[in-house]
Amino acid sequence: MAGSSHDSARRNNLILAICVAAAVACLPLVVKDVYIQNMLVLTLMYAALSQSWNILSGYCGQISLGHALYFGLGAYATLLLFTKFGVLPWFGMIAGGVIAAAVAAAVGYPCFRLKGHYFVIATIVIAEAGLLLMLNWDWAGAAMGIEVPVRGDSWAKFQFARSKLPYFYFALGLALVAWIVTWKIEDSRWGYWWRAVKDNAEAAESLGVVVFRSKMAAAAVSAFLTAVGGGFYAQFVSYIDPESVMSFQFSLLMALPAVLGGIGTLWGPAVGAAILIPITEVTRSYAGGTGKGFDLIVYGLLVMGIALGRPEGIVGAPLRARKRAKAA
Amino acid sequence: MTAEAVIQSLASGLLMGLIYGLVAAGLALIFGLMDVVNFAHGEFLMTSMYAAFGLYLAFALDPLASAPFVAAAMFVFGAVVYLGLVRFAMSASANAGMVQIFATFGLAITMRGLAQLLFTPDYRSIPHSWLGGKTLKVAGIFLPAPQLAGALVSLAAFGALWLVINKTDFGRALEATREDAGAVALVGIDKKRIFALGWGLGGALVGLAGAVLATFFYIYPDVGASFALIAYVTVALGGFGSVFGAFAAGILVGVVEAGTAFILPASLKYLGIYALYLLVVVLRPRGLFGSL
Numbered sequence: 263m264a265g266s267s268h269d270s271a272r273r274n275n276l277i278l279a280i281c282v283a284a285a286v287a288c289l290p291l292v293v294k295d296v297y298i299q300n301m302l303v304l305t306l307m308y309a310a311l312s313q314s315w316n317i318l319s320g321y322c323g324q325i326s327l328g329h330a331l332y333f334g335l336g337a338y339a340t341l342l343l344f345t346k347f348g349v350l351p352w353f354g355m356i357a358g359g360v361i362a363a364a365v366a367a368a369v370g371y372p373c374f375r376l377k378g379h380y381f382v383i384a385t386i387v388i389a390e391a392g393l394l395l396m397l398n399w400d401w402a403g404a405a406m407g408i409e410v411p412v413r414g415d416s417w418a419k420f421q422f423a424r425s426k427l428p429y430f431y432f433a434l435g436l437a438l439v440a441w442i443v444t445w446k447i448e449d450s451r452w453g454y455w456w457r458a459v460k461d462n463a464e465a466a467e468s469l470g471v472v473v474f475r476s477k478m479a480a481a482a483v484s485a486f487l488t489a490v491g492g493g494f495y496a497q498f499v500s501y502i503d504p505e506s507v508m509s510f511q512f513s514l515l516m517a518l519p520a521v522l523g524g525i526g527t528l529w530g531p532a533v534g535a536a537i538l539i540p541i542t543e544v545t546r547s548y549a550g551g552t553g554k555g556f557d558l559i560v561y562g563l564l565v566m567g568i569a570l571g572r573p574e575g576i577v578g579a580p581l582r583a584r585k586r587a588k589a590a
Numbered sequence: 591m592t593a594e595a596v597i598q599s600l601a602s603g604l605l606m607g608l609i610y611g612l613v614a615a616g617l618a619l620i621f622g623l624m625d626v627v628n629f630a631h632g633e634f635l636m637t638s639m640y641a642a643f644g645l646y647l648a649f650a651l652d653p654l655a656s657a658p659f660v661a662a663a664m665f666v667f668g669a670v671v672y673l674g675l676v677r678f679a680m681s682a683s684a685n686a687g688m689v690q691i692f693a694t695f696g697l698a699i700t701m702r703g704l705a706q707l708l709f710t711p712d713y714r715s716i717p718h719s720w721l722g723g724k725t726l727k728v729a730g731i732f733l734p735a736p737q738l739a740g741a742l743v744s745l746a747a748f749g750a751l752w753l754v755i756n757k758t759d760f761g762r763a764l765e766a767t768r769e770d771a772g773a774v775a776l777v778g779i780d781k782k783r784i785f786a787l788g789w790g791l792g793g794a795l796v797g798l799a800g801a802v803l804a805t806f807f808y809i810y811p812d813v814g815a816s817f818a819l820i821a822y823v824t825v826a827l828g829g830f831g832s833v834f835g836a837f838a839a840g841i842l843v844g845v846v847e848a849g850t851a852f853i854l855p856a857s858l859k860y861l862g863i864y865a866l867y868l869l870v871v872v873l874r875p876r877g878l879f880g881s882l
Contacts, residue, residue, distance in 0.1 A: 326689070372872045378687075379627055380871050383826050390819060391864045398857055510815070516696065521692055525685060555811070558703025565696030566675065573682035573689045 272449060275528060279445070282532075283438050295545075299426040303498065306433035307491060312439035312519035312531035313486035319499070320526035321444075322480035323452065324374070327513045328385030331369075331392045332485040333364040334508030336492025338396065339406050341502060343417055344419075351420040352354065355493030362489030368550065374477045389513060396504035407503025407576025411498070420497045429498050436494060437463040440487050444528055447483070456480055490518070493523040522568050524575025533576050540562075598731050599852045600845060605737040607844020612744035612797040613817055614824035614836040616753065616792030621830025623768050623788040626676060626690050630698035631812025631821055634793060636705060636709075638664055638800020639809045643714055646804075652720045654739060657801035661794040668793020669786045671697065676789065677782065698814075705811035714809040721805060740802035747798055748837050754791075755833070764788060768831070820860075823867045827877050835879030842866070842878075 286306070293299060311333065319325045339358030343349035349357070373384045397405050415422045422428045447453045455476045458466035467473045496502050523534025541564065546557040572578075604875035617631045628634070638660050645656040653660075679693035680686065716722065755761035766774045767784045775781055807813070824843050828835025843863050850862025870878060 306846050325691075360776045372868070376871055376875050379621075379830060380626075380826055381876060382691075383715070384871060386819065386867060387823060387864045387867050391861060394858060394861055394864075398855065510819075518692070521685075521688055523690060555706030556704035558699050558706065560703075562698070562700030562703055565699060566693050567696075569689045569692040569696060570675075570678050570682070573686070574684035578684065 266586025270496060272445070276445060279441055283434060286434055296426060297477070299430060301540055301543045303426060303429050304543065305535050306430070306437045307495060307498075308515065308519055308539050309532045310433065310437040310440045310533035311488055311491045311516045312523075312535055313437065314484050314491065315442055315516045316520040316526065316531050317447070317487070318480045318550050319458075320457040320520055320530070321447070322477060323475055323526075324480065325382050325387045326481075326484075327382055327510070327517065328337070328387075328389030329484075329488050329516050330508045330510065330512035332366060332391040332488040333512055333516070334392065334396065334407070334504070335362045335365060335506040337496035337502050338402060338408075338492075339489070340493035341410060341496045342402060344530060345408060345411060350418055351493065351497050355490045358489040358493045359486040362485040363472035366481040366485035367478055368479045370478050374474060374481075386510065386513070389508065390510065392535060393504050393508040396508060403503070405503060405505075406503060407506070412499040421500065429494075432494060433498075436582065438488075441528070441532065443483065443487065445475035448528060452476065452479060457526075460473075462559075518565065520575075522572075522575060524577035527575065527577045530575050530577045537576070594730060596852070599848045601731050601733060601748060602737070603845040603848025604841060605733065605741040605844070606819070606847065607841035608741035608744040609737065609799065609802060609840075610739070610820055610824055610843050611837045612747055612795065612802065612842025614821040614828075614840055615747065615799075615833055616795035617796065618823050618825045618828060618831060618833045618836035619751075620792040621825060622833060622858060623764065624680070624771070624785055625831075626680065627694070627822070628676075629691055629818075630671075630701060631796065632816075632818025633698045633701040633705075634664065634668070634796045634804070634814070635800050636809075636811065636814035637667070637701060638797045639804045639807070640705065640709060641797070642801040642804035643716060643809050646716050653716060653801045653804040654720060654743075657743065657798055660801045661797035663788040664793035664797030664800070666793075667794075669790035671793070672786045674791035677785070681687040702811050702814075709811065711811055715807075716804055716809075719805045733825075734806070735803075736806035739805070743798060743802050743839075747795060748834070751795070751833060756786055760787065761786075820863065823863055827867055827870055829877030829879040832877075832879045835877065839878060 279472050286302075289302065290299065293302065311329075311570060315326065316331050336355065336358035340351050340354035343354040344351055369388055373381060373388075376384055396402060402408065410421060412423070413419050413421060415424055417428065420428075420432075447456075455466070455471045458469070458471050459473050459476050461475050491506060495507065499506075519534030519538050520531040521533065521534070522530075522538055524530030542557070542561055545560045613635060616626060616634070620626060620628055620742060641660045641663055642653040642656055645651045645659060646653065651659075675693055675697060675778045676690070679690045682689040711749075719736070721739055724735040726733045726735055726738060753761075763774065763779050763784050764787075766777075767779065767781060769789075771781050774784070803817075820843060824839045825831075825836050827842065828837070828839035843866070846866045847859050851859040854861065
């Protein structure tokens with residue numbers, strides 16, 4: 263971890279990220295198929311979401327299986343503000359992010375005292391409570407959900423009926439922002455504190471790390487980005503209901519790319535999403551049929567295989583090998 | 591709000607609570623034994639319910655009669671899941687906690703997909719069971735017979751479990767492994783064998799619960815999900831790994847659920863359970879009976 267090689271590794275990462283983003287931005291020049299464009303949007307969105315999840319769960323080590331709450335808050339805040347008060351989705355997404363960050367802090371205040379499985383189950387329980395409340399909140403559409411009223415294609419209102427490309431570029435931007443936030447934080451004081459908290463909270467505390475505040479900060483950043491993703495998703499699919507944005511499944515879908523790619527790594531979520539989402543989308547459309555379950559079987563086997571075959575994730579493995587090589 | 595209505599609500603909460611305890615027992619047992627949360631627990635339950643349903647279709651066996659067979663089949667299934675999957679997840683070289691979560695979660699998704707493929711997503715129910723639709727009236731309180739039978743099965747199962755844990759060699763080996771898995775190897779106990787039997791026993795318990803639930807609950811591929819969350823909450827409330835803590839917590843959860851449904855709209859009845867969980871763990875971060 264000596265100064266100069268560390269700095270140059272970080273610079274190389276940034277250059278690589280910009281090159282990858284530029285290459286992805288050029289994809290629509292060759293990919294004209296709407297189905298594949300749709301898949302690309304989802305892949306980028308999950309890369310962004312998983313990157314956000316990774317901040318709290320990967321770097322800070324507080325495994326959350328309740329991020330659907332923040333995702334749903336973002337989606338609902340954006341659509342409710344637009345349909346009820348005419349607030350443009352851009353501001354709605356930011357508002358959703360702020361609300362989600364506040365909720366994450368409020369939730370974290372009691373819950374960050376909990377350890378291990380007690381914490382994980384608390385995150386699930388709180389998200390389920392949110393889902394239950396949304397299902398019963400008539401003003402917000404209850405179980406029926408809400409639809410985006412069609413106002414014609416425009417960037418201001420962030421809706422595009424004719425083309426997927428604007429969504430594609432926004433999702434790319436979001437994924438890039440989430441990556442850069444992670445990249446920036448990784449080398450900041452917070453980043454070191456988070457990893458210290460993850461490795462051994464007691465030891466970190468005794469060395470002067472403010473453990474509780476570290477966890478709160480990680481939760482707020484993570485929830486904010488997740489909610490912006492939720493707001494984007496609401497505009498993209500133009501109809502939401504509680505089950506479709508706040509269910510437990512979503513919490514797991516957000517976590518999986520990071521777990522597959524390498525939890526607590528800079529590139530893990532993006533690599534994981536790039537592999538996982540196309541596979542799931544393709545199996546869903548070609549083998550899924552009408553609720554036949556093939557897609558679930560393929561997906562489940564994939565998850566099991568990854569968990570057992572690559573416990574450190576795709577990106578995690580070469581890092582370990584490199585360390586071993588260095589030690590030799 | 592008469593006293594009778596309150597007692598009625600408490601009584602049905604108590605019956606459901608005993609069944610929740612039975613649903614959670616296997617999860618608690620496995621967690622206590624080896625620190626693994628089985629995220630496919632709900633799908634174990636779903637499989638048991640389909641097994642009871644299948645035995646009803648094939649041999650016109652009432653779920654209460656087929657319960658021992660379902661439990662035996664689930665014993666084998668539990669042991670196979672340990673030997674074929676969990677054993678490897680536990681020896682993962684990195685992120686052991688996440689690997690266990692996602693290995694069992696992947697199993698859950700696969701099982702759900704298989705259920706959809708084999709049985710379609712349709713809701714099924716057992717139309718003519720011995721107790722279906724019958725109620726018992728005791729001192730002005732109506733007790734639905736299927737739930738009452740379920741509660742009795744739960745009591746019997748916990749009684750038997752107590753005997754197994756306290757009075758048999760296997761039970762003592764289970765307790766010893768739970769306390770110190772490393773040390774038991776020194777006295778010649780095969781840790782892996784105990785783990786496999788523990789998963790078998792956990793499977794058998796959830797098998798009983800599934801057969802009981804099949805008498806009065808709809809059977810469909812996602813049925814495990816809602817019960818699983820209640821089971822996690824129950825196990826955590828009881829203090830992870832304490833089987834008899836899960837028993838007590840199950841009763842508490844059932845009563846709180848019934849109480850919530852009494853005060854709030856029935857669609858919000860789980861809210862009381864969630865609030866109970868958060869309240870308890872915030873005040874006592876090891877659950878009610880945990881001794882961490």
